[in-house]
Amino acid sequence: MMTLQNELLAAISWAAQQGWTPATGGNFSARTEAGYLVTASGRDKTRIQADDLLVCNLGGKMLEGNGTPSAESDLHAALYRLDPTIHCVLHTHTVASTVLSRRFPQGIKLSGFEMQKALAGNVTHDATITLPVVPNSQDMQELAEHVRNGWPMPWGFLVSGHGIYAVGDSIASCRRHLEAIEFLLTCVLEESRWS
Template sequence: MIVPNTETLQADLLAAISWAAQQGWTPATGGNFSARTEAGYLVTASGRDKTRIQADDLLLCNLDGKVLEGNSKPSAESNLHAALYRLDASINCVLHTHTVASTVLSRRFPEGIELSGFEMQKALQGNVTHDATISLPVVPNSQDMEELAEQVRSGWPMPWGFLVAGHGIYAVGDSIASCRRHLEAIEFLLACVLEESRWS
């Protein structure tokens, strides 16, 4: 897949970040977002209010996580984004959010969250029926990004992304559009699972 030019990527990534923030998925400056470029990847700077995101809140880094353009510090989890881009050449976007459903359910089901019978499963790449049983992977949390990246590598492939226990979702996709679709579908499915848990 050809990577779009940096200007187009920047505009599309800013739109995706703003969209996620409008859903309430980036509380207290939480979350981080990136898109692959020819030189590496664009990623959000640390501590930025995602509801007020602007072009100068994005940094250009190489695939080793070194800042090539921009004067701010990258997100603490920028190195995990870099690790994902190095791990799988088909990943062109990573969107990371913090929501109640993803945080609670990733703690409740540390071995993974099983999904079956939901029509929205078909929004996840490779799924064509609600009848399938699929699992959203959950990896243990760590402040050490290399340790966290190793947890992800050991469980790969994770075609739509994964949850970090007590933390949130990392959605991946081969484009910003597909990554947004995966993120929105996963958030919807997790909200359904959380709602169903109240019945039992």
């Protein structure tokens, strides 16, 4: 049986293999009884190992591990405090999410895409849904406030000019949300080339 740690490491490795963690970017976490497991700052996600994960409490304080949590670890903590149904946060940096979040700072509308059904609560491609975009800030308290103001965001959100924060009630659902969001954003970006 796969442990939480191994499942998180597999999700990180998978995201890195997609090219979604350039220049050691991105951070990844999963809720635990003590708080959450999170990637240490500056680690190469293509070579992720167990000792690259830290244990933090829900206040963001490191309890175990070698290294330091990234500043964005505080946003993970804020998400876990905000919504007890969140059990995983996967944050990546992709071209589509970076470009489109700058182009559509009020949110990215999606309609007619079959892949919308991969996002929890969606049962038809006919619905129009919006991927939320929040303003970027280097101040994690300010960024967390932007997220709180836009909540609920059941699949996650984009940070303008930054990337995707996918959330889920399990690592598997979070992976599905991340993959679906990235696929949908790539479709929108491709369509924009033809309009």
